[in-house]
Amino acid sequence: MMTLLRVSLILLGVVALSTGEADKAALKEQVLEMFMHGYNSYMKYAWPADELMPLTCAGRVRGVTPSRGDVDDSLGNFSLTLIDTLDTLIVVGAYDEFEDAVKKVVENVRFDSDLIVSVFETNIRVLGGLISGHLMSELLRGQQPQRLKWYTDRQLLKMAVDLGDRLLPAFNTSSGLPYSRINLRNGMSDHLKRQKDTCTACGGTMLLEMAALSRLTGNPVYEEKARKAMDFLWSQRHRSSDLMGTVLDVHNGAWVRRDSGIGAGIDSYYEYCLKAYILLGDHAYLERFNRHYDAVMRYVNKGPLFFDVQMHRPTIATRSFMDSLLAFWPGLQVLKGDISEAVQMHEMLFQVVQKHKFLPEAFTHDLQVHWAEHPLRPEFIESTYFLYRATRDPHYLEVAKTVMDSLNDHVRVKCGWAGVKDIRVMTHEDRMDSFVLSETFKYLYLIFAESDDLIFDPDNYVLTTEAHFLPLHLGDSKENALPRRLMLDPDERLSDAALRSVRPVLPLYGAQKSKERLGEEARAVRERTQNVLEELNALQRHSSGQQVSPQQVCSQNAERLRAIDFNPSNPAQLQQLQEMGITLSYGEDSRLLLTHQGTAAKSQEHAQWGIIFMTEIAEMARAGSAEPSPAAPADPIYVQLLTPPHLGLPVLTGSLALYGSKLHTRANGRITIAQPLRACGTLENRNEVKDSIVIVERSDCMFIEKTRIAQAAGAVGVIVIDSNPDSAWAGSASFSMSGDTKSDDDVHVPTVFLFRKEGEWLMKVREKKREAVDQKEASPDSFLFIADHWFSTWLLHQRERRISGAKEAPICLHTDGLVARIVIDEENEGAGPLYVQFAFRFGPVSTESEPIEHQGIVERHVNHIGSIAEFESNEERHAFMNLVRSAGYHSLGLSVKDEPMTPRLANALRTAIIEETMPDSISGLTGDLTRVRCYVTDKMIPCEIVP
Numbered sequence: 022m023m024t025l026l027r028v029s030l031i032l033l034g035v036v037a038l039s040t041g042e043a044d045k046a047a048l049k050e051q052v053l054e055m056f057m058h059g060y061n062s063y064m065k066y067a068w069p070a071d072e073l074m075p076l077t078c079a080g081r082v083r084g085v086t087p088s089r090g091d092v093d094d095s096l097g098n099f100s101l102t103l104i105d106t107l108d109t110l111i112v113v114g115a116y117d118e119f120e121d122a123v124k125k126v127v128e129n130v131r132f133d134s135d136l137i138v139s140v141f142e143t144n145i146r147v148l149g150g151l152i153s154g155h156l157m158s159e160l161l162r163g164q165q166p167q168r169l170k171w172y173t174d175r176q177l178l179k180m181a182v183d184l185g186d187r188l189l190p191a192f193n194t195s196s197g198l199p200y201s202r203i204n205l206r207n208g209m210s211d212h213l214k215r216q217k218d219t220c221t222a223c224g225g226t227m228l229l230e231m232a233a234l235s236r237l238t239g240n241p242v243y244e245e246k247a248r249k250a251m252d253f254l255w256s257q258r259h260r261s262s263d264l265m266g267t268v269l270d271v272h273n274g275a276w277v278r279r280d281s282g283i284g285a286g287i288d289s290y291y292e293y294c295l296k297a298y299i300l301l302g303d304h305a306y307l308e309r310f311n312r313h314y315d316a317v318m319r320y321v322n323k324g325p326l327f328f329d330v331q332m333h334r335p336t337i338a339t340r341s342f343m344d345s346l347l348a349f350w351p352g353l354q355v356l357k358g359d360i361s362e363a364v365q366m367h368e369m370l371f372q373v374v375q376k377h378k379f380l381p382e383a384f385t386h387d388l389q390v391h392w393a394e395h396p397l398r399p400e401f402i403e404s405t406y407f408l409y410r411a412t413r414d415p416h417y418l419e420v421a422k423t424v425m426d427s428l429n430d431h432v433r434v435k436c437g438w439a440g441v442k443d444i445r446v447m448t449h450e451d452r453m454d455s456f457v458l459s460e461t462f463k464y465l466y467l468i469f470a471e472s473d474d475l476i477f478d479p480d481n482y483v484l485t486t487e488a489h490f491l492p493l494h495l496g497d498s499k500e501n502a503l504p505r506r507l508m509l510d511p512d513e514r515l516s517d518a519a520l521r522s523v524r525p526v527l528p529l530y531g532a533q534k535s536k537e538r539l540g541e542e543a544r545a546v547r548e549r550t551q552n553v554l555e556e557l558n559a560l561q562r563h564s565s566g567q568q569v570s571p572q573q574v575c576s577q578n579a580e581r582l583r584a585i586d587f588n589p590s591n592p593a594q595l596q597q598l599q600e601m602g603i604t605l606s607y608g609e610d611s612r613l614l615l616t617h618q619g620t621a622a623k624s625q626e627h628a629q630w631g632i633i634f635m636t637e638i639a640e641m642a643r644a645g646s647a648e649p650s651p652a653a654p655a656d657p658i659y660v661q662l663l664t665p666p667h668l669g670l671p672v673l674t675g676s677l678a679l680y681g682s683k684l685h686t687r688a689n690g691r692i693t694i695a696q697p698l699r700a701c702g703t704l705e706n707r708n709e710v711k712d713s714i715v716i717v718e719r720s721d722c723m724f725i726e727k728t729r730i731a732q733a734a735g736a737v738g739v740i741v742i743d744s745n746p747d748s749a750w751a752g753s754a755s756f757s758m759s760g761d762t763k764s765d766d767d768v769h770v771p772t773v774f775l776f777r778k779e780g781e782w783l784m785k786v787r788e789k790k791r792e793a794v795d796q797k798e799a800s801p802d803s804f805l806f807i808a809d810h811w812f813s814t815w816l817l818h819q820r821e822r823r824i825s826g827a828k829e830a831p832i833c834l835h836t837d838g839l840v841a842r843i844v845i846d847e848e849n850e851g852a853g854p855l856y857v858q859f860a861f862r863f864g865p866v867s868t869e870s871e872p873i874e875h876q877g878i879v880e881r882h883v884n885h886i887g888s889i890a891e892f893e894s895n896e897e898r899h900a901f902m903n904l905v906r907s908a909g910y911h912s913l914g915l916s917v918k919d920e921p922m923t924p925r926l927a928n929a930l931r932t933a934i935i936e937e938t939m940p941d942s943i944s945g946l947t948g949d950l951t952r953v954r955c956y957v958t959d960k961m962i963p964c965e966i967v968p
C-alpha cells in the first residue's frame with residue numbers, strides 16, 4: 022500500500038510538470054491550427070459578411086439574416102470579423118493571410134451603410150481593429166520589406182478617420198457622454214436621439230481608440246470627445262461610495278440603474294480608467310482608477326466572490342449571481358499589481374470552468390449555472406494570460422490547456438467554432454462572434470508563445486478591451502524621456518539593465534518578487550480559495566438538504582453563527598458577528614446594515630465564516646424566507662392615474678405602511694397636495710383634502726403623524742413622497758413605514774410610500790391639471806387608483822368613462838385567453854379593430870433582471886413568433902420581429918425604442934399568415950405565461966404587462 026501510494030504521488034508530480042515549458046511549443050502549434058480553422062471558415066463561408074454562422078456555414082448579414090435584436094448592433098456591413106482579426110494574424114505569424122486581409126479590407130469595406138450600429142462595439146471592434154491593423158501593417162513592412170509594398174498611404178488609418186468621423190455626432194449630448202447607437206450613414210436621427218439611456222461601459226470605453234486616432238492623425242477632436250465623456254462619468258460616481266451604477270441618462274447623467282458590480286454594463290469603464298493611464302501616462306486616470314478599485318474591493322468583493330450592490334447603499338446586495346464578463350477583472354488586477362487578489366478570483370473562476378467546462382453567462386454565488394449560454398467569450402483566458410505573464414506559474418499553462426481541450430471537445434464544428442446555447446447539455450448556437458478570433462484565440466496563443474515568436478514586444482503595448490494592440494509610445498511625452506514599458510515578467514522586474522533603458526509604467530512597480538516566491542504564494546492563495554469555496558458549497562448542500570457527511574457539518578458548524586439563526590437583539594450573537602468581522606449599524610430608515618471586513622475578523626477562519634454569513638443573508642433577502650431587518654419588506658402597492666391622457670399609465674410602484682388600512686380592496690379618489698407639504702401640523706387646505714387622496718412629503722415628523730393629520734382633515738388616503746431628491750423605486754431597497762409605539766388602532770386611512778421619482782411625476786401631473794383648470798380646459802380632477810395589483814388600462818378606462826363621461830380614448834386592447842394583440846388597423850372600415858395576437862412567457866426574468874437575460878428571453882419569443890409568421894419579404898419580416906421585440910421589452914417595463922407601425926408593415930400584416938399560438942405550442946419557453954396588451958397611440962405601440 023505504502024509503495025503504491027508513493028508511486029502514484031510521483032506520477033502526479035510528473036503529470037503536473039508535463040505542461041511545463043517543454044510543451045509550450047506544441048500547444049502553441051495546436052492553438053494556431055485552431056485559430057486557422059476558425060479564420061479559414063470565416064473567409065470561405067462568410068466573408069465579406071460581418072460574422073460567420075458556423076452551423077449553417079454562411080455569413081451573417083444584417084437585413085438578410087433574421088435579426089437577433091441588440092446583439093446585431095455590432096454588425097455594420099463592414100466585414101467585422103476580418104477587421105477585428107487583423108492583428109491576431111500578426112500575432113500568430115500568418116503574414117500571407119494578413120497581407121491578403123489588409124488588401125481585402127482596403128478594397129472592399131466602406132462605412133456608409135444605412136445601418137444603426139452600437140457606438141461602443143463599433144469603436145472597440147472596428148476602430149480599434151483598423152488602428153492596430155494599420156500599425157501592424159507598417160511594422161511588418163518595416164521588418165519584411167518584400168511584404169505590403171503597396172501599403173504606403175496609411176490606408177487603414179484613413180478608414181479609421183472616416184469611421185471615427187461617423188461616430189462623432191453621437192457625442193453631441195449635453196453631457197458629452199455619447200448616445201449608445203448611431204446610423205453609419207445618417208448620423209443621429211431624432212428617432213435615435215430618443216434613446217437617452219446608455220451604460221457606463223458604453224460611454225466609458227472610447228478613450229484608448231479615440232486617443233490613438235488623435236495622436237496618429239494630429240487631429241485632437243477624437244481624444245477630446247472621449248476625455249469629456251470620461252470626465253463626465255467620473256463626476257457621476259457616487260460621492261460617498263465611489264461606485265458607479267450601470268445605466269445613466271446621456272443628457273443629465275441621472276442614474277437609471279444604480280446597481281454596481283464589475284461585470285456587464287460597467288466592466289470596461291474601470292478597465293479604461295487604468296489603461297488610459299497606461300497608454301497616455303495621465304496620472305488623473307490612475308487616481309480615478311484607484312478610487313474605484315478601492316471601492317469595488319471594499320463593497321463588491323467578498324473573499325473570492327463578487328456581489329453586485331447598490332451604488333448608494335453599498336452594503337445591500339442587489340442580485341445573487343455573477344456574470345461572465347467580470348472574468349476580465351483578475352487581468353486588470355495584475356496590471357494594478359494586486360497579484361494575490363487576482364490569483365484568488367481567478368481560482369474561483371477556474372472552479373466554475375472545471376465544474377461546467379465553460380464559464381456560463383451567469384453563475385450563482387455557489388458557482389452553479391444561472392444563465393447557461395457561453396458565446397466563447399475571452400475574459401477568462403485573458404485573465405489567465407496576464408496571470409501567466411506576471412507569475413510564469415505553470416499552473417496557468419494547465420488552465421489554458423483545459424480551456425483548449427474544452428473548445429476542441431465541445432464546440433468545434435465543421436465550419437468553425439460554435440457558441441454554446443446551454444453548457445449543461447452543450448447544445449450549439451449558430452454564432453461565432455468576432456471576438457472569438459480577435460480575442461479568445463489571440464490570448465490563448467500569447468500564453469504559449471515565446472517572445473521571439475512575435476515581431477513585436479507585447480510589453481511595449483497596451484491591449485484594448487477588444488485585445489487590440491496600441492503602442493505605448495503614442496502616449497510618450499515629447500521631451501527625451503525613456504520609453505515607457507509594461508514590465509510584467511517576474512524575471513525582468515529583477516533586472517537592473519532593464520531599469521536603465523526603459524521607464525516602467527505599471528503603477529505598483531517596485532513590489533518585486535522572484536518567480537519562485539510568486540509561485541509559492543499563488544499556490545497558497547489557490548488552496549485557501551479552494552477551501553473557502555468548498556466550505557461554502559458544503560453549507561449550501563447542507564442547507565438545501567443534500568448529502569453532506571455529518572462529520573463535515575459538525576466540525577464546520579460547531580461555533581458558526583448561521584444567518585437563519587440570527588437575532589439582532591441577542592448580545593451573544595452580536596459578539597459572534599464582531600468576531601467574524603461583521604459590523605452592524607442602522608440606516609436612516611432604521612434598516613439593519615451589515616458590513617463585512619475580513620481584516621477585522623478574529624482569525625482567518627472567522628473571516629471565512631463572515632463571508633458565509635453574508636452570503637446566507639443575501640440569499641435569505643433574495644428568497645424572502647426570513648428577514649433580519651426589523652422592517653420587513655412589504656408587497657408592492659401600485660398607484661395609477663386613471664384620468665386621460667394617462668389611463669393607468671405609467672404604473673407607479675410604492676409600498677404600503679405597516680399601520681392603517683391594509684388596503685384589501687383598492688382605494689381611489691382625487692389628488693390633493695397638502696399645505697404645508699410635510700403635513701406635520703394642521704392643514705391649511707382642509708376643504709380640498711376632504712374626501713381626497715392627499716400627497717405629503719416625508720421628514721420633520723413621523724409617517725403615522727402625517728396620516729393622523731390627513732385623516733383628521735377627512736382624507737381617504739395618504740401618499741408620502743420621499744424627501745431624498747434622487748430616490749426611485751428602481752434601484753432602491755424595499756422600504757416600509759412603521760408605526761409608533763402608541764397604539765395605532767386609531768389609524769384607518771391607507772398610507773402609501775412613493776420614492777421621489779414616482780412622487781414627483783404625480784405632483785407634476787397635479788400641477789398641470791391645475792393650470793388646465795385655470796384655463797378651463799379640462800375636468801378639474803385627477804383620479805387615482807391605489808391597489809395591491811395592477812389594473813389594466815382597459816378596465817380603468819371603462820371605469821373612468823363612467824366617472825367622467827370622457828369620450829373614447831385611443832383604443833386599448835384587452836387580452837382574452839392567453840394571447841396578446843397588436844392592432845394593425847383600429848378603424849378597419851367599421852368592422853372592429855384588426856389585430857395580430859401572440860403570447861409571452863417570462864418566468865424568471867423581470868424588470869430587475871440583467872439586460873442579457875431580457876435579451877435572451879425576448880429573443881426566444883421573437884424567434885418563436887417569427888418562425889410561425891410568413892411574409893413576402895425579409896424586410897417585412899424584420900419589421901414585424903422588431904415590433905414583437907419592442908412589445909416584449911415594453912412588457913418587461915423597459916424603455917426601448919418603439920418600432921413605428923408603417924403603413925407598409927400594416928399592409929403586410931393584413932396579409933401575413935400567422936398561426937394562432939396557443940400555450941401548447943410555446944411550451945419550449947420557460948416560466949409563467951404573461952399576457953401582453955398593446956394599444957396604439959400616434960402609430961407607436963407601447964405595450965404593458967397584464968398580470
Ligand SMILES: *[C@@H]1O[C@H](CO)[C@@H](O)[C@H](O)[C@H]1NC(C)=O
Nearest residue numbers: 084098129130131133134135
Ligand atoms: C454593404 O457594403 C457594400 C460595399 O462594401 C455595399 O455595396 C452594399 O450596398 C452595402 N449594403 C448595405 C445594406 O448597406
Ligand SMILES: *[C@@H]1O[C@H](CO)[C@@H](O)[C@H](O)[C@H]1NC(C)=O
Nearest residue numbers: 189190191192193194208209
Ligand atoms: C448638436 O446638436 C444640436 C442640438 O440638437 C444641433 O443643433 C447641432 O447641429 C448638433 N451638432 C452636430 C455637430 O451634430
